[in-house]
Amino acid sequence: MQRIARLRELSGAKALLALKCFSTWSVFPLMCQYMDGSTSSSLHEVKLGFQKFGGETHAYSVAFAAHEIDEVLANSDKVIFNSLGQLARFGTAAHATHKPVGLRVNPGTSNSPYLLADPARPHSRLGEADPDKIAAVIDQLSGFMFHNNCENRSFESFDHMLGQIEARFGHLLQSEGIAWVSLGGGIHFCDEGYPLEQLAARLRAFADQYQVQVYLEPGEASITNSATLEVSVLDINVNGKQLAIVDSSTEAHMLDLLIYNLPARIEPNTGEHAYLVCGKTCLAGDIFGEFRFEAPLQVGDRISIQDAAGYTMVKKNWFNGVGMPSIVVARLDGTEELVQSFGFDDYVNSLS
Numbered sequence: 001m002q003r004i005a006r007l008r009e010l011s012g013a014k015a016l017l018a019l020k021c022f023s024t025w026s027v028f029p030l031m032c033q034y035m036d037g038s039t040s041s042s043l044h045e046v047k048l049g050f051q052k053f054g055g056e057t058h059a060y061s062v063a064f065a066a067h068e069i070d071e072v073l074a075n076s077d078k079v080i081f082n083s084l085g086q087l088a089r090f091g092t093a094a095h096a097t098h099k100p101v102g103l104r105v106n107p108g109t110s111n112s113p114y115l116l117a118d119p120a121r122p123h124s125r126l127g128e129a130d131p132d133k134i135a136a137v138i139d140q141l142s143g144f145m146f147h148n149n150c151e152n153r154s155f156e157s158f159d160h161m162l163g164q165i166e167a168r169f170g171h172l173l174q175s176e177g178i179a180w181v182s183l184g185g186g187i188h189f190c191d192e193g194y195p196l197e198q199l200a201a202r203l204r205a206f207a208d209q210y211q212v213q214v215y216l217e218p219g220e221a222s223i224t225n226s227a228t229l230e231v232s233v234l235d236i237n238v239n240g241k242q243l244a245i246v247d248s249s250t251e252a253h254m255l256d257l258l259i260y261n262l263p264a265r266i267e268p269n270t271g272e273h274a275y276l277v278c279g280k281t282c283l284a285g286d287i288f289g290e291f292r293f294e295a296p297l298q299v300g301d302r303i304s305i306q307d308a309a310g311y312t313m314v315k316k317n318w319f320n321g322v323g324m325p326s327i328v329v330a331r332l333d334g335t336e337e338l339v340q341s342f343g344f345d346d347y348v349n350s351l352s
């Protein structure tokens, strides 16, 4: 949070929490002291941000539905449309509420290491790409959103791609009516060693050149390493390797591990005793990864899975009816507060 506040101070950019990554609103009273507001991906998210985070609320969706748009506009400070078709359908309603209207632009370049998460993938549906088509409607717009960074730990890569955006769309950014530009999320400026000052200078120079307010939409960067998934060993077995079955599941509680075929992170991951730490669902590949421990694991042992805040609770599901982890906040004063727990009724009520 302090790094985000410093980036805002140095660059003049505004930082909006990307709720798609993290929506655990019981900690929003702390986060809103360091950020300017939130950005969303749906009617539910924009209402959550408006009601629980406060500050400036941006409404974006790949596609708004007609029955949603009035409520979206009532719960947001800016609305960003994903396509010219959505702008044509809902732009008038947006202008009637005197809400600034933006358009997502796909610059056709990104750094995503995953095709699945690559906004610039072939035939991408994310944003408009043709400068001439955008120019034809620019009198309806006051801003743009470009989201083309994904887990970008390289300032040089960000700087290069921003230069590509300027080369292709700079004449549109200079249009008189354009007052703001969001550069989306995916910029991992909270990583140790990231040249924050360089990023800030680049953002400030961009804002000065085009006379626009710059926004960033950090998701991962807002919550990296801020939570753990606490699990307990239920069973120990062996099949060529030592197997530890825990009371959780990658598919239900850390879905991105399966989606992106990544191991979890358990620390210190040292010692002579190696185990496959496995989930308890029927999915054969429900495995958190292979880790080392200083002593043999026993039933009942506690294991802390690191970096568990981003794209976890927002993706949780009741696969196999596996018990849902509670949400506990470790307050800055050292106390731990149980803010939510889930039971059979939550499971049953999620199904009919």
Ligand SMILES: Cc1ncc(COP(=O)(O)O)c(C=O)c1O
Residues within 6 Å of the ligand: 018, 020, 021, 147, 149, 150, 151, 184, 185, 186, 187, 217, 218, 219, 220, 221
């Ligand atoms: C439009 C937009 N903004 C922000 C984000 C947040 O990205 P990250 O969590 O990588 O910072 C995303 C992620 O998909 C996004 O699509």
Ligand SMILES: NCCCCNCC[C@H](N)C(=O)O
Residues within 6 Å of the ligand: 020, 116, 117, 150, 151, 185, 219, 256, 260, 262
């Ligand atoms: N840490 C594993 C890969 C995560 C990729 N995150 C993509 C985030 C992006 N905002 C999206 O939701 O597609």
